Amino acid sequence: MQVDFAVELGRDDRTLEFPWSSEDGRLRYYDLKRDPTAISQVEEPGQYEELRQFLVAVNSPHSVLESAKCDVWSSREINPEEEIFNAPYKFAAYVDLLFSDEAARMSFERHESLLKELTRVLQGVPEIPASAEFLLRRCFYHRDPSVQEGFYVTFYLFGYGQDEAQARTQWAIALQLVAAAIMQLSGRNSSL
Secondary structure, eight states: OEEEEEEEOSTTSOEEEESOBOTTSSSBOOOTTTOGGGGGGOHHHHHOHHHHHHHHHHTSTTOSEEEEEEEEEEESOOOGGGGGGOOSEEEEEEEEEEESSHHHHTOHHHHHHHHHHHHHHHTTSOOOSEEEEEEEEEEEEEETTEEEEEEEEEEEEEEEESSHHHHHHHHHHHHHHHHHHHHHHHHHOTTO
8 A cells, every 4th residue: 555644734725624514504523533423424434334434443532533524436537646556446535634632633743743653554554556645734623712723634545446346445445454553553652
């Protein structure tokens, strides 16, 4: 599995308002860490059991992280850097991740340390046609009556295959590997 992380803190880079909701209010943040039953309110885990299992793990009491947002899609649009997988299909997801610890949410160093360790651990997993990218981004945490600037991570995962089913299988395997790495780092290093 290819793994990388990057820092995106420029003026034009994506940010997250937290908690978030769509303009029409139809989509919104659910606190799965403190209310695991709310997962039934999130559309994607209901359609993709693999994502549901990932979200249950990352929002468990044993994880230093929690989820804020997610999406899943498939595509036949292969970018030039993805051609190394020699596959016409990709299955993809993103999950926005936050530290559960309030102080850690404000620490660039804690985020960077997490991503370095996560990347290191995942570079040691078996080679499969999948890629993971972790992007360190700016988050605006809304706390009445103020807004506090901190950080979050967008985790992108792509599985590749000769058809959509094969791409989804590779994606599912990679998702399990990332969940295991997050849980491993959560269990052994409380400084993350």
